[in-house]
Amino acid sequence: MSLLENLDASIKQLSGLIVSCQPVPGSPLDKPDIVAAMALAAVQAGAVAVRIEGINNLKATRPLLSVPIIGIVKRDLVDSPVRITPFLEDIDALAQAGADIIAFDGTARPRPVGIEAIIARIHHHHVVAMADCSSLEDGIHCHRLGADIIGTTLSGYTTEIVPEAPDLPLIQALSAQGYRVIAEGRFNTPALAVQAMQHGAWAVTVGSAITRLEHVCQWYRDALTRETV
Numbered sequence: 001m002s003l004l005e006n007l008d009a010s011i012k013q014l015s016g017l018i019v020s021c022q023p024v025p026g027s028p029l030d031k032p033d034i035v036a037a038m039a040l041a042a043v044q045a046g047a048v049a050v051r052i053e054g055i056n057n058l059k060a061t062r063p064l065l066s067v068p069i070i071g072i073v074k075r076d077l078v079d080s081p082v083r084i085t086p087f088l089e090d091i092d093a094l095a096q097a098g099a100d101i102i103a104f105d106g107t108a109r110p111r112p113v114g115i116e117a118i119i120a121r122i123h124h125h126h127v128v129a130m131a132d133c134s135s136l137e138d139g140i141h142c143h144r145l146g147a148d149i150i151g152t153t154l155s156g157y158t159t160e161i162v163p164e165a166p167d168l169p170l171i172q173a174l175s176a177q178g179y180r181v182i183a184e185g186r187f188n189t190p191a192l193a194v195q196a197m198q199h200g201a202w203a204v205t206v207g208s209a210i211t212r213l214e215h216v217c218q219w220y221r222d223a224l225t226r227e228t229v
Ligand SMILES: CC(=O)N[C@H](C=O)[C@@H](O)[C@H](O)[C@H](O)COP(=O)(O)O
Pocket: 020, 022, 072, 153, 154, 157, 184, 185, 186, 187, 188, 205, 206, 207, 208, 209
């Protein structure tokens, strides 16, 4: 059975919840052993896979888990808005550190390495390629180029203002094409995650609401300030 078939089976059996373990950069929680502990706790609580950023975090997490790990490297480039796994060397390092799935920016923005070369390099390592997309057009393009999984990860992040709601119509449009779609981005409540699955997602990735303590505190503080001042 291939990794994707295995995942199909466990996603059917379990909830389809993937937990992204990416602390706020510079947070006291932004340490490889803490990321690994968060990932283990998420899996013990029923997550079918985790998403991990950075080679050191992946190296700390891999020995603790047998579930699939989606690996990414984030970089802030001066000449491109593309942040997620922009370089072939990032793919080599993620594969070497044990990622089962490698996600990359699948948008049509200026980038240092073309999407076709990125997917070919991921497949060269016999790893599953996930395209983090912002639109239906991105998804169709990346699927044509061979991406195995399409994520809605970058919907709302290619323009100035980030919407509050997740992009349910994009999940529906991508899944209507017959793709394996991972809903990702602003699924901040269990009810929204349920809606992702109802709109055809294959799985749903939740990050901030589970693993970014500072964001969750801020949500509570904002609400308390609004309601009690
Ligand atoms: C746009 C971008 O760079 N997204 C990143 C991708 O890895 C992460 O910062 C998000 O936390 C992740 O996608 C999960 O989303 P949320 O934290 O909304 O549940």
